[in-house]
Amino acid sequence: MCRETVREFSNRNMEVTGKILLALIFALYGICQVQYVSSTNVTYDHRAVVINGQRRVLVSGSIHYPRSTPDMWPDLIQKAKEGGVDVIETYVFWNIHEPQQNKSNFKGRFDLVKFIKTIQRAGLYAHLRIGPYACAEWNYGGFPVWLHFIPGIKFRTDNEPFKMEMERFTRKIVEMMKQENLFAPQGGPIILAQIENEYGNIDEPYGEAGKRYIKWAASMAVSLKTGVPWVMCKQADAPPIVIDTWNGFYGDQFTPEFPTSPKIWTENWSGWFLAYGDPVPSRPAEDLAFAVARWYQRGGTFQNYYMYHGGTNFGRTSGGPFIATSYDYDAPIDEYGLPNQPKWGHLKELHSAIKLCEGALINSEPQFVSLGPKQEGHVYSDGPNICAAFLANMDSQNDTTVKFNGVSYHLPAWSVSILPDCKNVVFNTAQVSSQTTSVQMQLASSKLVHSSSKERSYLEMEEKEWSWLPEPIGVWGKGAFSKHGLVEQINTVGDSSDYLWYTTIIDVDDDEAFLKDRTQPVLHVESRGDDLRVFINGKYKGGKSGNNSLPNITLDQPISLKSGRNRIQLLSVTVGLQNYGSFFDLRGAGITGPVKLMGFKHGEKDLSSQTWIYQIGLKGEKYRFYNGKTTAKARWATGAHMPKKQPMIWYKTSFDAPEGNDPVALDMSSMGKGVAWVNGQSIGRYWPTKLAPNTGCDETCDYRGNYGPDKCLRNCGKPSQTLYHVPRSWIRPTGNILVLFEEEGGDPHQISFKTRTVKNLCAQVSQTHLPPVDSWKSSLKTRAEGIKPKPELQLKCPSSGQVVSSIKFASFGTPEGKCGSFTHGACKTNSAIPIIHQACVGRASCSVEVSEEKFGDPCMGITKTLAVEAICS
Numbered sequence: 001m002c003r004e005t006v007r008e009f010s011n012r013n014m015e016v017t018g019k020i021l022l023a024l025i026f027a028l029y030g031i032c033q034v035q036y037v038s039s040t041n042v043t044y045d046h047r048a049v050v051i052n053g054q055r056r057v058l059v060s061g062s063i064h065y066p067r068s069t070p071d072m073w074p075d076l077i078q079k080a081k082e083g084g085v086d087v088i089e090t091y092v093f094w095n096i097h098e099p100q101q102n103k104s105n106f107k108g109r110f111d112l113v114k115f116i117k118t119i120q121r122a123g124l125y126a127h128l129r130i131g132p133y134a135c136a137e138w139n140y141g142g143f144p145v146w147l148h149f150i151p152g153i154k155f156r157t158d159n160e161p162f163k164m165e166m167e168r169f170t171r172k173i174v175e176m177m178k179q180e181n182l183f184a185p186q187g188g189p190i191i192l193a194q195i196e197n198e199y200g201n202i203d204e205p206y207g208e209a210g211k212r213y214i215k216w217a218a219s220m221a222v223s224l225k226t227g228v229p230w231v232m233c234k235q236a237d238a239p240p241i242v243i244d245t246w247n248g249f250y251g252d253q254f255t256p257e258f259p260t261s262p263k264i265w266t267e268n269w270s271g272w273f274l275a276y277g278d279p280v281p282s283r284p285a286e287d288l289a290f291a292v293a294r295w296y297q298r299g300g301t302f303q304n305y306y307m308y309h310g311g312t313n314f315g316r317t318s319g320g321p322f323i324a325t326s327y328d329y330d331a332p333i334d335e336y337g338l339p340n341q342p343k344w345g346h347l348k349e350l351h352s353a354i355k356l357c358e359g360a361l362i363n364s365e366p367q368f369v370s371l372g373p374k375q376e377g378h379v380y381s382d383g384p385n386i387c388a389a390f391l392a393n394m395d396s397q398n399d400t401t402v403k404f405n406g407v408s409y410h411l412p413a414w415s416v417s418i419l420p421d422c423k424n425v426v427f428n429t430a431q432v433s434s435q436t437t438s439v440q441m442q443l444a445s446s447k448l449v450h451s452s453s454k455e456r457s458y459l460e461m462e463e464k465e466w467s468w469l470p471e472p473i474g475v476w477g478k479g480a481f482s483k484h485g486l487v488e489q490i491n492t493v494g495d496s497s498d499y500l501w502y503t504t505i506i507d508v509d510d511d512e513a514f515l516k517d518r519t520q521p522v523l524h525v526e527s528r529g530d531d532l533r534v535f536i537n538g539k540y541k542g543g544k545s546g547n548n549s550l551p552n553i554t555l556d557q558p559i560s561l562k563s564g565r566n567r568i569q570l571l572s573v574t575v576g577l578q579n580y581g582s583f584f585d586l587r588g589a590g591i592t593g594p595v596k597l598m599g600f601k602h603g604e605k606d607l608s609s610q611t612w613i614y615q616i617g618l619k620g621e622k623y624r625f626y627n628g629k630t631t632a633k634a635r636w637a638t639g640a641h642m643p644k645k646q647p648m649i650w651y652k653t654s655f656d657a658p659e660g661n662d663p664v665a666l667d668m669s670s671m672g673k674g675v676a677w678v679n680g681q682s683i684g685r686y687w688p689t690k691l692a693p694n695t696g697c698d699e700t701c702d703y704r705g706n707y708g709p710d711k712c713l714r715n716c717g718k719p720s721q722t723l724y725h726v727p728r729s730w731i732r733p734t735g736n737i738l739v740l741f742e743e744e745g746g747d748p749h750q751i752s753f754k755t756r757t758v759k760n761l762c763a764q765v766s767q768t769h770l771p772p773v774d775s776w777k778s779s780l781k782t783r784a785e786g787i788k789p790k791p792e793l794q795l796k797c798p799s800s801g802q803v804v805s806s807i808k809f810a811s812f813g814t815p816e817g818k819c820g821s822f823t824h825g826a827c828k829t830n831s832a833i834p835i836i837h838q839a840c841v842g843r844a845s846c847s848v849e850v851s852e853e854k855f856g857d858p859c860m861g862i863t864k865t866l867a868v869e870a871i872c873s
């Protein structure tokens with residue numbers, strides 16, 4: 001109706017001048033648009049989420065809004081959409097929204113409404129996991145630390161003060177979404193909501209009170225009347241008013257508790273998280289695709305990649321302890337927002353194949369077909385015209401051939417073939433045809449410059465280009481207080497800082513033997529974590545840190561003491577608060593003792609219960625040195641004597657934006673441990689001296705067989721993370737300020753900016769490869785005529801505005817090697833380069849049929865492959 005009115009209106013007013021007419025038409029369209037926002041009805045049955053009366057097969061992907069910037073959101077969501085994702089899943093992170101009690105923050109990266117509206121604008125659905133416990137490798141699992149100080153509170157159990165706060169925050173988020181009409185029945189994108197998170201994994205020690213809590217949480221959520229279903233993940237005893245869902249690397253064996261619930265996988269871990277001190281995890285695309293295909297094969301209709309884009313733990317948001325600043329997760333979109341190939345492309349193909357089966361999946365139940373001891377098929381059929389099949393080979397070693405409907409099908413080990421018409425295989429999870437990209441971190445052509453010497457390249461930076469400021473050792477200001485005995489850190493600091501100073505005085509008699517002979521007394525310190533540094537009389541003596549699996553520290557540090565008064569100054573540092581486990585909130589941190597001195601004439605001295613002076617946080621935090629301003633409290637020094645390799649120094653410099661639009665990272669390899677700020681925004685904790693162990697990485701990564709976080713590890717013996725993402729939107733063209741607080745000692749002169757650049761694309765497709773899934777769309781319908789598409793090699797430049805500028809290598813025949821080092825084999829045509837050149841150069845994407853008709857036949861009877869390496873610019 002509205003559309004007609006607009007048309008009529010424009011016809012009748014032809015004579016009205018252009019601008020006015022256009023303005024009116026737009027206004028009318030605007031009104032119509034609002035009126036057109038249709039209410040979406042969301043329910044579910046035992047097979048699927050039902051949207052407007054129609055069962056849906058949905059692919060979902062997690063993108064956590066505070067782990068990227070609002071500038072990045074539209075592109076990330078668009079890339080998810082292009083990759084075949086229908087739903088974006090995010091947690092809501094309580095502690096960023098209410099950092100202090102009775103204070104709210106929904107601005108910038110924390111603008112949840114804007115994020116959900118960005119999803120809506122892209123035409124996707126949203127799954128809002130309110131929690132409000134999130135886990136997510138996020139500081140304190142998402143809980144604000146002030147919650148811990150509410151008298152009588154006990155987290156995640158039948159406890160009135162906790163339930164009151166949990167309900168208040170959940171209601172606040174629901175109301176906020178309702179006010180903006182963001183739930184599906186209001187015309188918004190939110191089709192599902194989650195309450196709690198994986199409580200079933202850790203509920204045992206909470207006993208009966210835990211059981212009561214879960215029932216309460218479900219009823220509380222449902223009472224908020226969002227109009228969309230609520231889920232609880234990993235909660236086998238969830239009450240029937242919510243859907244219990246699955247999280248894990250594989251989910252095909254899962255069946256929901258109630259026969260009336262659909263099979264929903266809220267977290268399919270697309271890789272794994274990185275912790276400082278650990279190698280870098282990766283999960284092969286073939287295995288991830290296998291897990292997904294098995295899910296839909298065995299009755300699943302909703303699956304979510306945790307993560308689809310992992311992003312970055314900016315500021316102090318990472319949990320753990322020891323979760324790294326990068327939360328890349330080996331997700332289909334990398335930390336910087338670029339497609340992680342071939343994973344992104346391979347999954348896109350998989351999603352297209354699954355969507356070709358949607359009609360069969362929603363109209364029927366899976367019928368099991370035995371294909372062998374480690375092989376199984378499932379058929380979805382509703383009458384003669386609708387039939388889809390999945391054929392799986394779960395054997396992790398051997399390829400095999402199975403018979404299905406009288407036809408032989410070759411099934412590689414650990415793979416699933418998808419047949420949307422029960423005849424033609426359009427996709428096999430182990431066959432990757434998607435392009436790969438060689439991603440380089442290139443030295444940026446920008447300058448880290450002091451404002452007075454713009455000409456100098458950052459490579460030849462001289463000392464005067466940095467300013468510095470020492471952070472005081474031990475007690476530095478008014479807030480210091482003294483107490484008998486040692487204190488627990490989280491209770492003392494309330495997470496207002498990573499840092500807590502413990503200082504005590506020890507008097508040494510003149511006749512102590514260690515003052516004369518060459519022995520040294522030993523300081524013994526026991527800490528609950530996470531990182532510990534020892535200073536004696538203001539001098540750094542050493543330190544030790546725990547790790548993600550064992551944060552506790554026992555340190556025996558030889559020290560030098562003088563006769564008379566000595567100050568023992570211990571800096572205890574947290575590296576993200578615990579986010580998982582029963583009673584995780586009570587784990588605690590810091591030096592809880594004992595602290596002893598050994599090697600004295602009377603044996604050991606226990607310092608644990610003597611008087612200690614405490615100072616919370618750094619002076620530079622209190623007086624905001626990270627803004628880089630010169631104030632009465634922050635007198636930055638410059639000149640030739642910049643301290644290097646010394647602990648507890650603030651550094652600052654200025655820089656111009658790296659040229660181009662590629663994503664930017666700081667290479668911090670020359671530094672120790674600390675925090676970096678760009679224009680006052682914390683890019684997170686850096687820690688390149690925390691190395692992964694030497695062993696545990698696989699030279700080759702075999703996708704076959706069960707994946708776990710210990711498989712396919714990379715980077716053994718190297719720093720867990722050296723590159724730190726600096727979002728483009730935080731950088732101005734000129735005059736940016738970089739500030740570092742270095743805890744351990746480093747050389748800022750070696751810091752550089754890098755840009756993440758994808759120049760080379762490679763693809764390798766053989767004549768026996770399957771054609772692209774989309775090319776089947778028409779031929780499946782006309783299959784009676786027996787038209788079969790041919791395999792194609794497809795290339796697409798990753799960034800918008802890029803085109804293929806040249807072809808570095810192309811060969812049709814028996815090419816050898818891999819991307820970056822392809823060589824011609826014994827069999828090759830001369831036509832490959834000109835054909836590929838013509839098809840691709842000057843274009844953002846291209847596709848070329850891999851056939852003898854196209855390239856000629858250089859070696860009859862041999863299966864030929866087309867390998868191409870192209871450059872985008």
Ligand code: GAL
Pocket residue numbers: 134135136137197198247267272273
């Ligand atoms: C799950 C949890 C997620 C995340 C994931 C590991 O147990 O629900 O929030 O922590 O593990 O990345």
